Amino acid sequence: MTEQYDAIVIGAGHNGLVCAALLGKAGRKVLVLEANEQVGGAAVTRRFADDYSVPACAHLLYQLQPQVKKDLGLNIALASDDMETVALSTDGQHVRYSSDRVHGVSDADAASYRDFHRRMSRFANLLQTYLNKPPPRLGTKDRKDLVTLARLGLDLRMLGRKEMREFLRLIGMNIHDEVTERFENKLLKGALSLDAVLGTHLGPRSPNTIMTYLYRLAGNGGRLAAPAGGMGAVSEALAQAARSNGVTIRTGMPVQRVIVDNGRVTGVETQNGENFASFTVVSNADPKTTILNLVGARHVETGFARRISNIRMQGNAAKLHLALDGLPVVQGLEKRDFGARLLIAPDEHYVERAFNPAKYGETSPEPVLEISIPSFRDSTLAPTGKHVLSAIVQYAPYRLKKGWDKAAREAFKETTLRKITEFMPDIDGRITAVEMLTPVDIEQEFHMGGGHWHHGEFTLDQFMFVRPVSGAAQYAMPLDGLFLCGAGTHPGGGVSGAAGRNAARALLAREKTA
Amino acid sequence: MNVIEVHQGRLESPFYPRLKALDRLDNWHTWKGYTTPDALFDAELEYFAIRNSTGVFDLTPMTKYRITGKDSLAYVDRLVTRDMQKVTAGRVAYAVWCNDQGQVIDDGTIFHLREGEYRLCSQERHLPWLMAAAIGFDVTIREETADIAALAVQGPTSYSIMRNLGLHGLENLKPFGLMHFDFQGTELMVSRTGFTGDLGYELWLSPGKALALWDALFEAGRHYDIRAMGTHALEQARIEAGYLAAYQEFLPADETVRTGRSRSPFELGLDWLVDFRKPNFNGRRALAAEKLKGSKWRLVKLDIEGNKPAHHSYIYAKPRKNKKEIGFITSASWSPVCKQNIAIGSVRMPHGVTGETVWVEVYYQREMHWSRVMAKATVVDKPFWFPARRSATPPAPY
Numbered sequence: 001m002t003e004q005y006d007a008i009v010i011g012a013g014h015n016g017l018v019c020a021a022l023l024g025k026a027g028r029k030v031l032v033l034e035a036n037e038q039v040g041g042a043a044v045t046r047r048f049a050d051d052y053s054v055p056a057c058a059h060l061l062y063q064l065q066p067q068v069k070k071d072l073g074l075n076i077a078l079a080s081d082d083m084e085t086v087a088l089s090t091d092g093q094h095v096r097y098s099s100d101r102v103h104g105v106s107d108a109d110a111a112s113y114r115d116f117h118r119r120m121s122r123f124a125n126l127l128q129t130y131l132n133k134p135p136p137r138l139g140t141k142d143r144k145d146l147v148t149l150a151r152l153g154l155d156l157r158m159l160g161r162k163e164m165r166e167f168l169r170l171i172g173m174n175i176h177d178e179v180t181e182r183f184e185n186k187l188l189k190g191a192l193s194l195d196a197v198l199g200t201h202l203g204p205r206s207p208n209t210i211m212t213y214l215y216r217l218a219g220n221g222g223r224l225a226a227p228a229g230g231m232g233a234v235s236e237a238l239a240q241a242a243r244s245n246g247v248t249i250r251t252g253m254p255v256q257r258v259i260v261d262n263g264r265v266t267g268v269e270t271q272n273g274e275n276f277a278s279f280t281v282v283s284n285a286d287p288k289t290t291i292l293n294l295v296g297a298r299h300v301e302t303g304f305a306r307r308i309s310n311i312r313m314q315g316n317a318a319k320l321h322l323a324l325d326g327l328p329v330v331q332g333l334e335k336r337d338f339g340a341r342l343l344i345a346p347d348e349h350y351v352e353r354a355f356n357p358a359k360y361g362e363t364s365p366e367p368v369l370e371i372s373i374p375s376f377r378d379s380t381l382a383p384t385g386k387h388v389l390s391a392i393v394q395y396a397p398y399r400l401k402k403g404w405d406k407a408a409r410e411a412f413k414e415t416t417l418r419k420i421t422e423f424m425p426d427i428d429g430r431i432t433a434v435e436m437l438t439p440v441d442i443e444q445e446f447h448m449g450g451g452h453w454h455h456g457e458f459t460l461d462q463f464m465f466v467r468p469v470s471g472a473a474q475y476a477m478p479l480d481g482l483f484l485c486g487a488g489t490h491p492g493g494g495v496s497g498a499a500g501r502n503a504a505r506a507l508l509a510r511e512k513t514a
Numbered sequence: 515m516n517v518i519e520v521h522q523g524r525l526e527s528p529f530y531p532r533l534k535a536l537d538r539l540d541n542w543h544t545w546k547g548y549t550t551p552d553a554l555f556d557a558e559l560e561y562f563a564i565r566n567s568t569g570v571f572d573l574t575p576m577t578k579y580r581i582t583g584k585d586s587l588a589y590v591d592r593l594v595t596r597d598m599q600k601v602t603a604g605r606v607a608y609a610v611w612c613n614d615q616g617q618v619i620d621d622g623t624i625f626h627l628r629e630g631e632y633r634l635c636s637q638e639r640h641l642p643w644l645m646a647a648a649i650g651f652d653v654t655i656r657e658e659t660a661d662i663a664a665l666a667v668q669g670p671t672s673y674s675i676m677r678n679l680g681l682h683g684l685e686n687l688k689p690f691g692l693m694h695f696d697f698q699g700t701e702l703m704v705s706r707t708g709f710t711g712d713l714g715y716e717l718w719l720s721p722g723k724a725l726a727l728w729d730a731l732f733e734a735g736r737h738y739d740i741r742a743m744g745t746h747a748l749e750q751a752r753i754e755a756g757y758l759a760a761y762q763e764f765l766p767a768d769e770t771v772r773t774g775r776s777r778s779p780f781e782l783g784l785d786w787l788v789d790f791r792k793p794n795f796n797g798r799r800a801l802a803a804e805k806l807k808g809s810k811w812r813l814v815k816l817d818i819e820g821n822k823p824a825h826h827s828y829i830y831a832k833p834r835k836n837k838k839e840i841g842f843i844t845s846a847s848w849s850p851v852c853k854q855n856i857a858i859g860s861v862r863m864p865h866g867v868t869g870e871t872v873w874v875e876v877y878y879q880r881e882m883h884w885s886r887v888m889a890k891a892t893v894v895d896k897p898f899w900f901p902a903r904r905s906a907t908p909p910a911p912y
Contacts (some may be wrong), residue, residue, distance in 0.1 A: 263794055263802075297650030298592050301614035302796050306646035471614075478614075478799060 005031045005278040007507070008268055010255045010294070011447070011486065013041025016284030017238035017249075018500030019485040019507075021072050023282075024245030026508055031276060032247060033268065035254035035447055040235025041284070042446045042453060043495045045381070049433030052323040052388050053381045055231040056437075057446055057453065058495050059372050059390045060341065063219030064234065067132045068497035072241040076227050076234055079377035083224035084340040087191035088423045092332025095187040096340070099223055105185040112182045117222070123167055124217035126155055131218055131491035131498045134474045134506045135464040171211055172460060176204040176348055186347035193352075194345035194368050198392060199453050199493065201316040203355030204348055208460045215458065219496055224341060230378055234495060258283070258290075258482065260299040265481030268294075279481045282503060286448050286455035287311060287468035287488040295479065304478055307469035311462065311488070315439035315451035316358055318396035320369075320416055322389040323382070323433035327373070328424035338387075342371040344423060354395055361401030363412045367393050367419055386432075391416075398439035398450045409436055448487075455488030464490055475503040476510060483507055524549035527574040528663045528724035532732075536742050543745070546639070546659075548575035551744035558850075560743035561750045564710050565851045567739030568669035570731065571748055573716065574724075577622075577639050578662055581632040583653035590624060590632055593647050593796060595779055597789040603629045606690045606705050610779050610787055611643075612797030616804060617767035617776035619643060620760055621784075623707060625692055633658070637760040643768065647796065663724035667731065668714030668751070671738035673909035676704070676715055678734035684715075685908035698726055709748060711755025713903045738912075753847045753856060756815055756897035758782060763813065763844045763858060777860070778804055781811040812866040814841070815898065818855040818891040822878045823848050829859055830873040833888045840865045843874065849898055856898045857891070868895040 009020045012034035020032045038044050042057035060083070061076075069076065084098040095104040100117040102110050130152065136145035156164050170178065175196035179189040193204035196213035203209075227233050239249060254271045258281050267277040283290040287308055291297065297305040327338055345351050345368045354364040370392045375382040382388050393416050400408055413436040420427055439451025448455055456462050465473050468488045475483050485503030487493035525548045527533075533551060541552040550572070553560055563569040581590060591598040594609035601607040603626050610621040622636030634644075644655050667675065676684050681695050681704060692705035700723045708714035719727060732740055752759060760766055767776040778801060779788050788801055818824055829841040841861030849856045857874070865872065870893045877886050903910055 260794075263798060292650060298588065299794050301799070302593075302643070302647040302649075303614040305649045309649050 002267070002275045002277045005029050005276060007031075007280040007282055008033065008276055008278040009282045009284060009485070010258075010268065010290075011035070011041060011284030012039040012235075012239065012249055012251065013284045013486060014043045014235055014238055014495050014497055015486050015500030015503070016041070016282070017235065017242050018068055018072070018497040019282055019284070019504040020247045020249075021238065021242035021245050022501060022504035023507065024242060024247040025072070026504075030242075030247045031278070032242065032249040033253040033255055033270060033276070034249065034251045036445075037252050038232075039239045039249060039251060040232060042442075042448065043231040043235045045230035045232030048321045048435040049323045051383050052386070052433060053230070054321045054388050054390045055374055056321075057319060057442060058231050059374060059392070061220075061225045061227050061231065061234060061495055062216060062223065063494040063496035063498075065128075065132055065219055065496050065498045065501065068501050071501060072238070074237055074241060076237055077229070078225045079228040080226045080339060081220075081223060083226060084337075085191065085224065085343060086333070086337060086340045087187040087343045087345065088330065089187055089346065090331070090422055094332050095185060095191065097188070097191070102188065105183075105188055109183050109185050109188060113188070116182055119163070119166065120214060120217055121222050122159070122163070123170070124214045124222060126159070126167070127214050128218040129155070130464070131496070132502065134502050135467070135490045137474065138465055172208050173210045174205050174207055175209040175213055176352065178210060179204075179348055189348040190345035190350055191343045193348045194343055194370065197351065197355070197394070198370060199317050200458050201312070201314060201358065201397070201452075202457075202459070203352045205352050206355075211460060211463070212458050215492065216494070219494075226372070226374065226377055228378065230374055230381065231495065238497075255294060258295045260295060260479065263480060265479060280483065280507065281481060282483040282485050282507065284486045284500070286313065286452075286486060287484055288313065288449045289447070290484060291477070295482065300477070300479055304469070304472065311468055312457040312459075313450040313452040313455060313488075314398040314457075315442060315448075315453065316395045316397050317453070318393045318412065318416075318439065319437040319442065320389075320391040320393050320413070321435040321437075322391075322427075322431050324387040324389055324427070324430045325432055326385065326430055327376075327387055328427040328430055330424050338373045338376045344369040344371070344419060358395035358397045361397055361399055363397070363400065363408075363415065364395045365415060367395065367416055369393050369416070369419065371420075391420075396438055398443070398452070404438045404440045409438055412436065412438070453487070454493035455486050456492075458492050463492070467492065475506040527572050528721040529572045529574065529665070529728055532725065532728045533572060533742060541744070545575045545745070546577060550575060553744040553746045554742050557744065557746035557750075560741060560747035561850065563739065563741040563743060564669045564712060564747060564751050566670065567741070568667060568672045568675055568735055569710075569741055569743040569747060571666040571668065571743050573664045573666050574662070574721075575659070576664060577636050578657070578659045579634045579641070579644060580656045580658045581634060581653055582630065583651070584630075585651040585653050586630045586632055589648060589651045589653045590634075591792060592651075592794060593644070594624070595784075595788040595795055595797065595801070597792040598624070599792065601626050603627070604692055606692055606707050608690075608787070610782070610784055612779065612801070613767045614797065614800065615767070616778050616797035616800030618764050618779060618782060619767050621758055625703075625705060627692070627703070638766050661720065662718050663721040663727075665717045665727070665731070666708050666710075666714065666748075667717060668708045668710040668712055670713055670903055670910075670912040671735070671740075672714050674911050675731065675735040675738050675740060677911070678738075679730055688907050689905050697730075698723055702727070709755070709757055710751035711757070711897055711899050711904060712751070712901065713906070713909050750847055750849075751899075753845045753858065754849050754852060754897070754899035756858065758813075758858075759845065763860070774810070777811060778809060780804060780809045781813065781860070783813040809863055811841075811860050812863055814859050814861050814866040814872075814893045815895070816843075816857045816859055816872070816874065816891040817894050817898075818857055818874055818876075819889045820876070820887065821848055821855055822876050822887065822889070823855065824857045824874045824876045824889065824891075827857075827874045827876050829861055829891075830875065830888075831865060833873040833890070837873070840872065852898050854898060855889075866893055868893050
């Protein structure tokens with residue numbers, strides 16, 4: 001006889017682990033099935049060359065929600081809390097910023113940046129409150145929904161007339177207009193533009209890139225952080241929290257399908273043919289994979305299946321990993337500066353131009369990069385004196401017109417290395433191993449459709465009330481017993497744990513009313 | 515430069531030359547892009563042809579889709595509310611399909627032509643919905659409206675005419691059955707279906723043989739008073755049979771703007787078409803909830819006093835004081851064959867129980883002046899016209 005669980009969580013990504021841990025804490029008997037051998041999903045540290053390891057997908061921690069840490073009693077040591085960002089310039093006249101401080105710009109820009117950061121942080125704080133609640137449904141008479149909606153309206157109003165107007169003006173706007181209005185320094189404009197579009201299929205002139213920027217700020221008070229022990233340490237801590245709450249985690253167990261019987265979920269079947277029974281299945285996989293592949297469209301309504309299949313989720317970010325036999329030389333940078341986040345986005349037009357080819361299924365000939373040298377903070381990642389470099393490279397569209405064959409991957413790798421060499425002239429001689437993950441590789445390794453780290457493009461039409469799709473924003477899917485808890489649900493991607501926590505709470509609240 | 519000529523104006527069905535030759539009235543309208551006669555010589559006489567001999571109606575403009583592929587049965591079963599497993603090859607099923615909220619998008623007939631091959635016929639066009647419903651199914655859906663010419667041959671003498679046409683074996687064809695024949699080297703599909711509530715058949719074949727079929731049919735029916743007819747006669751017969759018409763008894767759910775203006779199958783008296791024992795189908799969750807909670811509307815057939823058709827009338831629970839409006843008429847007609855003043859309407863629950871007396875406010879005009887009468891009406895549950903010959907197998911040779 002198959003064992004009966006109170007809940008089965010598909011996928012041990014950080015959201016799946018948070019959800020499982022909270023369900024376990026509430027006394028539920030929970031099983032987590034993870035396809036990979038390692039827990040953590042996209043928040044993992046893994047080897048990519050002899051003796052060299054990197055955070056294989058997500059490489060910085062800026063959104064892990066305090067509510068998640070509190071609920072699970074997590075104590076994650078940070079190697080760096082308020083990490084500095086250096087917007088690189090080939091002439092060594094870099095711009096540096098962290099929190100509300102900026103260096104290397106005019107006094108006017110510095111003042112304007114303080115004002116900009118103050119306002120953005122305020123809005124991000126407002127947003128942050130709502131990232132940690134299931135979005136209210138519109139048009140219902142449910143008391144909880146109405147209270148949340150009223151609260152949202154009130155919170156907006158409490159910003160004050162002027163700030164509320166600013167919020168409403170900015171939320172749908174693009175980052176390009178805002179930064180060109182405020183700043184004169186090209187590097188600063190380029191860097192902030194890049195911050196707003198990282199991980200999206202958007203350019204700085206695309207609508208709602210202010211919102212994506214706010215989303216990045218909403219977690220750690222806008223401060224960038226890096227966990228001690230790399231991203232894998234965060235996942236390990238979450239897995240530990242889950243286990244200590246009685247959750248069973250089984251890795252190397254890819255799920256084949258969710259079993260549906262007479263309109264309700266009854267369990268899952270793994271690819272090796274094992275069956276696990278539960279009337280509650282929570283999927284950490286993206287909405288498309290969950291509904292169309294694991295459940296099957298025939299078990300849900302046509303309109304719902306259509307909305308799910310229309311979710312835009314094609315990743316546009318590649319990941320580059322370099323093994324280095326020493327730190328590269330960058331004009332104007334000292335050794336300690338390599339602990340910072342380094343950006344290659346020389347100006348705001350450069351970022352938009354990098355995006356242009358992506359619209360037509362081509363890679364950027366002049367890509368933008370977010371570079372981190374995690375070995376600088378964590379000596380376990382590389383042998384003594386040697387280093388690893390981890391970079392997010394944009395744009396590399398998932399659906400490349402000519403296809404992601406070996407030649408295309410090599411070509412984009414060369415393009416990216418050439419760009420890095422402009423800023424780090426001696427890097428070529430220091431590289432001992434290279435790994436390039438395209439969105440297609442990211443899709444395969446981390447099981448996220450389209451290789452999109454948000455599990456669905458992050459735009460206003462796929463946000464909050466309509467994430468993943470309208471009518472299913474409260475984690476329960478229109479199939480009895482099926483829930484989503486991944487980045488495809490509210491609020492979205494990034495190692496935040498908010499979706500997992502919201503899902504667990506929604507599930508438990510539902511049980512109470514049922 | 516390439517100039518692409520786009521046909522503008524109304525399309526002509528392959529039967530158009532024959533219809534036009536018989537036309538004495540020149541009253542035509544557009545039906546899904548095709549020019550279609552309201553009546554050809556006299557709507558009343560055309561109607562009586564349906565009831566007393568045979569009327570022929572060109573239903574080529576009816577929207578038709580061909581559904582094929584490995585999953586075609588699973589697909590149609592998920593699409594509609596009734597159990598399609600029971601509809602074997604060679605059978606036809608009347609069905610409705612719903613949106614996610616369990617509201618009727620349209621009704622129509624599904625012909626199970628051969629094992630795993632279906633034709634869906636409906637009033638409205640539905641390709642986007644049908645394609646969305648195909649997500650996750652191995653099926654091909656092809657619009658074939660213009661690829662199939664179709665005639666409805668309806669009335670007591672229709673069977674004799676079919677036999678005269680040389681179609682043997684029809685005597686054993688039950689209502690909602692279909693058979694394939696050879697007609698001058700082309701496949702002719704004959705189904706015992708129709709929209710008149712009488713004995714009758716529908717004939718389907720490729721447009722190339724349309725005129726040959728028409729000629730052969732009218733030759734075979736020469737001594738059986740075969741007559742071509744228009745939509746007025748069909749509408750009259752349709753109401754007598756108690757059939758629903760889109761945009762009258764219900765609005766396609768995807769066309770409504772205001773909430774509460776669409777109808778569920780239960781609200782259209784189609785409970786018998788909803789099968790909760792079969793696997794998931796569109797609207798199932800919402801319909802199950804409605805079943806528990808109760809519906810808002812009920813479709814009623816009314817037998818009304820007097821002889822003034824109750825077009826567009828309000829329906830009341832009481833005739834005078836505190837009269838409470840409970841619904842409205844959606845189709846109405848004087849029925850010549852039943853000698854009854856009949857109507858179909860939509861009333862709020864719990865009104866409209868069979869046998870209940872309601873009041874219909876009928877307005878009528880006499881020499882410019884309007885008059886009003888409160889007519890007593892009784893809710894009936896059977897179709898107004900349901901002759902034994904409609905389902906007799908073998909049919910009698912009138």
